[in-house]
Amino acid sequence: MMNACPEKVIRMMDDYLDGEISPSEEKELKDYLQSCSDCRKIYQELTKTIAFVQSVSHVQAPPDFVQKTMAGLPKESQRVGVKRFMRHHPLMIAAALFVLLMSAAMMSSFSDDQQFSFTKQENLVVEGQTVVVPEGQTVIGDLTIRNGDLRVDGELEGDVTIVNGQYMASSGVINGEIEEIDQVFEWLWYTIKGTFQDAMSFFGGDDQSIEE
């Protein structure tokens, strides 16, 4: 560009190429380019450059790109895997639940003998039908007690489930959930709940919005 060329020409060219020039400036630019061959040459080279850049054909990702990318991802959470399995195999899930319910019902009629039992954990002491976490002792692990009570004088690190029994007012500490189950039917429900919950959340609630 010659020294004589007005400084705003470059700015106007840029605005024009950006598609952001006012009609009056566009006319000014075109008139000017008619009169100045140096600036006209620059303008033509710029438009040619843009055309060249735009003309490079579009490249495609390699054919195995999706598969490779997916294989490189960190493993998905198991919960969703189970959910998807249920989405794809609703009948199988229904059948499995049926079998589970039936066998659980049979088991309960079998063991209807009100026997006292509890999860064996270190440091636990039994007084009659009461399981005791002694003072100054710590028991680590989940605890299930059937047909008996629980007293915690020391410390318990874990969840507690008491079936047909109760948690006695105690001076100790439980770092976990306590669940008391009184009925045999509730116990049944409790045993199948884990499996059932996933199925329920699939049939109802926020997962209703299954697309396609």
Next chain:
Amino acid sequence: MDALVNKRIKRVMKGDQDAFAEIVELYQHQLFQICYRMLGNRHEAEDIAQEAFTRAYVNIHTFDQNRKFSTWLYRIATNLCIDRIRKKKPDYHLDAEVKGTEGLNMYSKIANDEELPEEELMRMEVQERVQYEISRLPDKYRAAIVLKYIEELPLAEISEILDLPLGTVKTRIHRGREALRKQLSNL
């Protein structure tokens, strides 16, 4: 399209990889294209595009669903490309020092190292030559030019992808355009 993508993203957020495969399917070519034009090399482009998708997947919970997914994805990819380009520079730098060239600044050393002899340029196909000249642009102009003229994205979107004010994006496009004009003037 955006509604469809957002539905998939909701599923991905719950950890559903199948939904993410559909996202990859949808954006793979555009993302690969951006990386390829930025890096000038298929192998590297594949590498970086894959990395960009992985990062999007791992960080999907940070994606704001009120915004455009492609903008977010392209931003991850262009950042990775720019990182890659910058990491490569020290090699040129070291090479140039070993040769013991004096009185040249770093920029001209890099430019000299990358420049091919005239007769070789003349033998190139137009497309190859254009790609070569794009990859000789400084990385900040390169990203702007690729997004503007190859992806044909609006300036506002480019400014969001590059996280730069609109004025800066325009300046980079103008400078990149001017540099390319000079580089391609003998074509």
